[in-house]
Amino acid sequence: MLSLWRKIRRTGRVAEPAPPLPDGERPERAAVLGGSVQIRHVDAGSCNGCEVEIGSAFGPVHDGERYGARLVASPRHADVLLVTGVVTRNMAEPLRRTFDAVPAPKLVVAVGDCARDCGVFAGAYGVAGAVRDVVPVDVEIPGCPPRPEAIVEGLRKLTGR
Amino acid sequence: MNLAATGMAAAVAIGLMTALIAALLPARPALIGTGTALTGAAAVAAGAAALAGGSFSVVLPDVLPLSGVSLTLDPLGALFVAVTGGVAVAAGIYSVSYADTADLRARGVQTALPVFVVAMVLVPAAANVGTLLVCWELMALASLVLVVAEHRRGPRVASAGRWYAVMTHLGFVSVLIGLMVFVAQAPDDSFTALREAGRQLSPAVAGVVFVLTLAGFASKAGIVPLHAWLPRAHPEAPSHVSALMSAAMVNLGVYGVVRVGVDLLGGGPAWWWLLVLALGAVSAVYGILQAAMSSDLKRLLGLSTTENMGLVLIGVGAAGLFASSGDHALAALALTAALLHLVGHAAFKTVLFLAAGSVLHATGTRDLDALGGLRPVMPVTTAAFGVGALAASALPPGTAFVSEWLLLQALIHGLPAGGVAAAIAMPVAVAAVALTAGLAVATFVKAFGVGFLAKPRSDAVVDAHESPLTMLAGMGVAAVVCVVLALWPAGILPAVQAAAGGVAVSGDVILRLDQVTGALSPLLLALGLVAAVVVVAGVVRTAAVRRVRRTARLWDCGGGPMSARMEYTATSFAEPLQRVFDDVVQPELDVDVSHHQESRYLVQAVEYRRKVPDRIERRLYQPVLRLIAAWGRAGRGLAPGSVHRYLGYGFYAVCGVLILLAVTR
Numbered sequence: 001m002l003s004l005w006r007k008i009r010r011t012g013r014v015a016e017p018a019p020p021l022p023d024g025e026r027p028e029r030a031a032v033l034g035g036s037v038q039i040r041h042v043d044a045g046s047c048n049g050c051e052v053e054i055g056s057a058f059g060p061v062h063d064g065e066r067y068g069a070r071l072v073a074s075p076r077h078a079d080v081l082l083v084t085g086v087v088t089r090n091m092a093e094p095l096r097r098t099f100d101a102v103p104a105p106k107l108v109v110a111v112g113d114c115a116r117d118c119g120v121f122a123g124a125y126g127v128a129g130a131v132r133d134v135v136p137v138d139v140e141i142p143g144c145p146p147r148p149e150a151i152v153e154g155l156r157k158l159t160g161r
Numbered sequence: 162m163n164l165a166a167t168g169m170a171a172a173v174a175i176g177l178m179t180a181l182i183a184a185l186l187p188a189r190p191a192l193i194g195t196g197t198a199l200t201g202a203a204a205v206a207a208g209a210a211a212l213a214g215g216s217f218s219v220v221l222p223d224v225l226p227l228s229g230v231s232l233t234l235d236p237l238g239a240l241f242v243a244v245t246g247g248v249a250v251a252a253g254i255y256s257v258s259y260a261d262t263a264d265l266r267a268r269g270v271q272t273a274l275p276v277f278v279v280a281m282v283l284v285p286a287a288a289n290v291g292t293l294l295v296c297w298e299l300m301a302l303a304s305l306v307l308v309v310a311e312h313r314r315g316p317r318v319a320s321a322g323r324w325y326a327v328m329t330h331l332g333f334v335s336v337l338i339g340l341m342v343f344v345a346q347a348p349d350d351s352f353t354a355l356r357e358a359g360r361q362l363s364p365a366v367a368g369v370v371f372v373l374t375l376a377g378f379a380s381k382a383g384i385v386p387l388h389a390w391l392p393r394a395h396p397e398a399p400s401h402v403s404a405l406m407s408a409a410m411v412n413l414g415v416y417g418v419v420r421v422g423v424d425l426l427g428g429g430p431a432w433w434w435l436l437v438l439a440l441g442a443v444s445a446v447y448g449i450l451q452a453a454m455s456s457d458l459k460r461l462l463g464l465s466t467t468e469n470m471g472l473v474l475i476g477v478g479a480a481g482l483f484a485s486s487g488d489h490a491l492a493a494l495a496l497t498a499a500l501l502h503l504v505g506h507a508a509f510k511t512v513l514f515l516a517a518g519s520v521l522h523a524t525g526t527r528d529l530d531a532l533g534g535l536r537p538v539m540p541v542t543t544a545a546f547g548v549g550a551l552a553a554s555a556l557p558p559g560t561a562f563v564s565e566w567l568l569l570q571a572l573i574h575g576l577p578a579g580g581v582a583a584a585i586a587m588p589v590a591v592a593a594v595a596l597t598a599g600l601a602v603a604t605f606v607k608a609f610g611v612g613f614l615a616k617p618r619s620d621a622v623v624d625a626h627e628s629p630l631t632m633l634a635g636m637g638v639a640a641v642v643c644v645v646l647a648l649w650p651a652g653i654l655p656a657v658q659a660a661a662g663g664v665a666v667s668g669d670v671i672l673r674l675d676q677v678t679g680a681l682s683p684l685l686l687a688l689g690l691v692a693a694v695v696v697v698a699g700v701v702r703t704a705a706v707r708r709v710r711r712t713a714r715l716w717d718c719g720g721g722p723m724s725a726r727m728e729y730t731a732t733s734f735a736e737p738l739q740r741v742f743d744d745v746v747q748p749e750l751d752v753d754v755s756h757h758q759e760s761r762y763l764v765q766a767v768e769y770r771r772k773v774p775d776r777i778e779r780r781l782y783q784p785v786l787r788l789i790a791a792w793g794r795a796g797r798g799l800a801p802g803s804v805h806r807y808l809g810y811g812f813y814a815v816c817g818v819l820i821l822l823a824v825t826r
């Protein structure tokens with residue numbers, strides 16, 4: 001316990017200074033959320049590259065939570081679905097059901113090139129399509145994988161903070 | 162002849178007549194069940210009459226050799242007679258259709274049922290040692306026949322029967338020796354003479370008598386560490402017999418302790434009662450802990466009997482302790498609490514065992530992990546079990562709540578009463594009662610929730626059906642008694658206090674403790690709870706109508722409908738508790754992971770097995786059993802089957818005796 005405190009004291013604050021609020025229009029429904037956005041992440045068929053970046057977007061350096069975005073454990077608790085990867089045939093129906101399980105008003109963020117337009121997996125036999133072919137998408141974050149800064153920027157469009 | 166005597170005579174006559182019919186005529190479960198129920202009803206009438214002041218005694222010198230039969234119904238015995246009778250009424254009605262199976266129609270089994278009830282009714286009425294012991298043994302034998310009634314079901318029944326036979330007889334021997342030592346100090350074996358003699362006994366002799374009889378009676382009551390037979394015999398016996406054993410027979414162990422310790426020996430030093438208190442506390446906590454781990458419905462109920470008898474003994478021990486330090490008011494309160502708990506336990510354990518029997522009857526299994534989803538198919542049984550489970554949980558509005566509250570009041574107020582011993586024992590006892598109450602809630606939530614609610618966990622449940630009317634009636638009688646006891650304990654308190662020999666609680670709707678400050682109203686509490694539920698439901702309703710309703714699919718991780726295998730099971734429900742009490746229960750876990758042939762990274766199947774062995778049993782009984790087995794093996798060398806050798810043994814033995822006589826004479 002004491003060593004933990006010591007570590008915390010020695011390390012200090014590592015978060016990057018907050019970059020200015022990104023411009024670009026904010027989806028209308030996001031305004032209802034009042035700056036607090038609960039996010040459920042769904043891996044619809046990613047290579048896990050995007051997951052690593054999401055992990056660091058919510059790590060101590062980029063600290064996505066200070067802008068009001070928070071990862072939660074169930075779509076029932078969420079306002080937003082964060083979908084990564086192409087939608088594989090096996091995940092198309094579960095993704096649709098997950099979307100149905102999120103209480104309205106709800107938004108979908110597609111993270112990574114795969115989620116936007118199938119990226120390097122386009123045309124593969126197990127692929128059902130991009131995320132927007134299965135559920136309506138509100139925000140897209142490009143990159144393969146997108147940098148954590150880009151993910152944070154995409155989420156700040158929703159929180160408006 | 163007054164009502165008590167008439168009732169007693171009627172109970173014995175009807176019971177023996179029923180037994181005779183069962184022995185002579187072809188099986189008629191309806192007749193035998195009715196006869197048993199009538200026997201019980203007569204016993205209830207006799208007990209009630211005697212509690213109301215009409216006690217009687219009768220001596221029949223010619224019925225038994227030596228001292229003859231002598232019966233007396235004083236308030237203490239009358240309470241036990243009435244409780245036994247009540248259980249017999251419910252079990253008798255229930256057995257009309259339950260005992261209509263090939264195994265239970267057997268003549269011996271049908272005969273043993275009324276004999277068992279008659280013997281149990283006579284034990285608390287016995288007024289001399291001879292009668293007591295004969296009835297005690299008759300009770301043990303009749304119940305043994307009933308325990309092994311369904312021996313065709315598998316070797317476990319026979320094993321349960323063996324355990325029961327051996328332990329009940331060891332207990333009998335212990336009681337026998339104890340009482341013989343006692344009788345040797347008195348002019349004859351009547352209780353009146355013993356009561357006289359008990360006051361003049363030297364402390365050492367009195368101590369020996371008390372400890373020996375305590376060991377015997379405690380083994381009948383299923384008290385740790387003499388409980389090993391109970392979780393075996395109670396589940397394997399037919400369910401109406403389980404109810405009789407668990408709700409009526411074990412009580413007589415407590416009766417024995419109170420009769421010999423308090424009445425005949427007239428109290429005694431504090432260490433006796435500290436011993437009783439300690440045994441009770443250990444039994445209560447250990448019993449309920451094992452019950453919480455158990456996933457066999459009837460075993461769980463059997464272990465909960467150990468727990469409840471432990472609680473009763475805590476009360477008895479506390480009463481003895483207070484009495485030995487001269488605080489008779491508190492002693493009366495503690496004994497009242499103990500006896501009230503005993504009555505309540507009889508009522509709810511009857512319901513629970515009968516309902517478990519109904520489940521077993523319908524599904525053929527008592528494994529909680531294979532049950533569930535019984536509510537729609539067996540609504541009455543579910544309701545009855547629910548009433549019983551609530552009563553057993555020590556939560557308002559339940560039967561056990563009132564008695565455990567009284568018990569806690571006695572223990573808490575006993576702190577300044579009895580010197581250093583009490584100052585140490587009372588807080589520990591309070592903690593034990595509190596822990597037991599908490600674990601009991603978890604146990605019965607598990608039994609009810611996993612056993613009856615949710616979805617069926619196996620095919621056995623899918624084609625289950627509600628039990629026949631008489632079985633429902635048997636459960637219903639006991640369930641109604643449970644509810645009445647829970648809401649209006651004042652109805653039975655005068656009788657209980659008459660048996661306890663002192664008034665400590667008064668009041669009708671509101672129970673007030675006479676000597677210490679404290680009041681409780683179970684009825685108002687229940688009404689308050691109902692009102693609170695209605696208000697909350699109303700508020701939720703009015704709030705809900707303003708919102709738009711949306712029907713959505715159950716969230717199942719998106720993966721499709723959930724199967725019954727994904728439900729909470731009894732084992733998984735008990736898992737957190739098992740972790741907490743890991744050091745106490747020391748479960749044996751076994752996890753087997755098998756991989757796919759192609760790759761070590763792909764898991765094919767995971768097998769998880771958990772066994773919660775009885776540690777006390779393992780530590781205490783296994784060495785003894787091993788020793789006896791070794792002894793037997795050693796003895797086998799002496800008997801190789803040669804006739805010459807056996808003749809030789811005889812010859813040398815006679816020579817030896819002759820030489821011994823020649824030398825000593």
Ligand code: SF4
Nearest residue numbers: 047049112113114145
């Ligand atoms: S976008 Fe790139 S990193 Fe993300 S899932 Fe697709 S391939 Fe992997």
